[in-house]
Amino acid sequence: MGFMPFVFPFAELEVGQHLYWQLGNLRLHGQVFLTSWIVIGALLALVVVGTRKMERDPRGVQNLLEFLWDYIRDLARTQIGEKAYRDWMPFIGTLFLFIFVSNWGGALVPWRLIHLPSGELGAPTADINTTVALALLVSLSYFYAGLSRKGLRYFEYYVHPTPIMLPFKIVEDFTKPLSLSFRLFGNILADELVVAVLVFLVPLVLPVPVMFLGLFTSAIQALIFATLAAYYIGEAVEEHH
Amino acid sequence: MDSITTAASVVAAGLAVGLGAIGPGIGQGSAAQGAVEGIARQPEAEGKIRGTLLLSFAFMESLTIYGLVVALVLLFANPFAG
Numbered sequence: 001m002g003f004m005p006f007v008f009p010f011a012e013l014e015v016g017q018h019l020y021w022q023l024g025n026l027r028l029h030g031q032v033f034l035t036s037w038i039v040i041g042a043l044l045a046l047v048v049v050g051t052r053k054m055e056r057d058p059r060g061v062q063n064l065l066e067f068l069w070d071y072i073r074d075l076a077r078t079q080i081g082e083k084a085y086r087d088w089m090p091f092i093g094t095l096f097l098f099i100f101v102s103n104w105g106g107a108l109v110p111w112r113l114i115h116l117p118s119g120e121l122g123a124p125t126a127d128i129n130t131t132v133a134l135a136l137l138v139s140l141s142y143f144y145a146g147l148s149r150k151g152l153r154y155f156e157y158y159v160h161p162t163p164i165m166l167p168f169k170i171v172e173d174f175t176k177p178l179s180l181s182f183r184l185f186g187n188i189l190a191d192e193l194v195v196a197v198l199v200f201l202v203p204l205v206l207p208v209p210v211m212f213l214g215l216f217t218s219a220i221q222a223l224i225f226a227t228l229a230a231y232y233i234g235e236a237v238e239e240h241h
Numbered sequence: 242m243d244s245i246t247t248a249a250s251v252v253a254a255g256l257a258v259g260l261g262a263i264g265p266g267i268g269q270g271s272a273a274q275g276a277v278e279g280i281a282r283q284p285e286a287e288g289k290i291r292g293t294l295l296l297s298f299a300f301m302e303s304l305t306i307y308g309l310v311v312a313l314v315l316l317f318a319n320p321f322a323g
Contacts (some may be wrong), residue, residue, distance in 0.1 A: 179303070186306035189313070220299045227296070 019119040029127055031116060036124040039101050072096060072226075079230035084149065084237045088230065091141060095134065096226035099125055103188055103218030107195075107211065123218075126188045128181065135181035138229040139173070146236030160240055176232060180225065187221045250319055254312035261308025265301040272297055 019030035050061035058066050072093040076085040080092075106123020114121055124130045146154035158169045191214035198207040276294040280287050314320075 179307075182307055182310050183303040186310045186313075187303065190306060190309055217299070220295060224296065224299050 019116050029119075029129065031119045031121050032124045032127045032130060035105065035111075035121050036102070036130070039098065039105055039124065042105070043097055043101055068097070069093075075223075075226060076230050079227060080234040080237065084145070084234075088141070088145065088233050092226050092230045092233075095138075095229055096222055099134070099184065099225050100219060100222035102130075103222055104215065106188065107191065107214055107218060122192060123188050125184055126192055128185045131181040131185040132177070134184070134225070135177035138180060138232060139177045141229075142232040142236040145233045149237045150239075154236065156240060157236065157238075180228060184221055184225055187217055191217060246319070246321055250315040250321070254315040257308040257312045257315070258305065261305045265304045268301045269298055272301070 019034075021028040021030040021033070046061065047065065050065040054062060073085075073089060075096070076089045076092045079085075080088055102123050102125045106126060111121035143154075146157065150156075158166050195207055195211055195214060198210055272294060276290050279290050
């Protein structure tokens, strides 16, 4: 995501230094790109390896992938509903896996060993630009889901129980991406900060349980992001009677 | 940044996290109470209750995290720093 202080004030929200790449008028946060490419590469490699020689009785990586597929399908089906979940399962699954691997990659891989000219590598989701982009994607998709499935009848949703709900539902469209992005960004950044502060104060033993807590919250946040995305899409495609 | 702005930002950052932790603290307490009562009444539902409890904990915790985000903006990306 670009760095445009006047157009997009969220991009100013930074902690620490960044590795800036200049692309035309845009200043890009290079370290976020590097780590996201690594995450995307790792996921692609996993999927390609797991589906190379598929067997009837899944073993190894294929077994893991089938487990993940089941997990994501259950998540999507409970939130979106039996009718529409197939269309949105790839989206929900991609969100979940990308956020999960980003969070855990940021916590588990010793990025500090790689020195950059400025800034440091870390979880891509600890940068507000990544999370805002993901949250806006979710917003676009639930509008698209509702409009493509129900046409203009989608807007009945805004006045559904009573027309009094109209202003609240409109405000909700703005608070949904805001809370989605801030929740993920804040949690991941808070984890990294707490670990960094503890390592600074007591470099031995004490940070380890906090790191495990961080891994746990990171996994939960990935699940929450995917669940909420699915829930918003489910809300948009739901039929009122 | 002049000293008044610095002082006000630091105090406000502390207040943002501190006050923001009160509500979710109470909420998490009553949620945990409900979960423990549920498990005591129906121990075989423990797995399901734990999953739901953790998910709702994360929602409550994100309210404090909003306060933390405001605190981080005040400390690291202060819009009033001249």
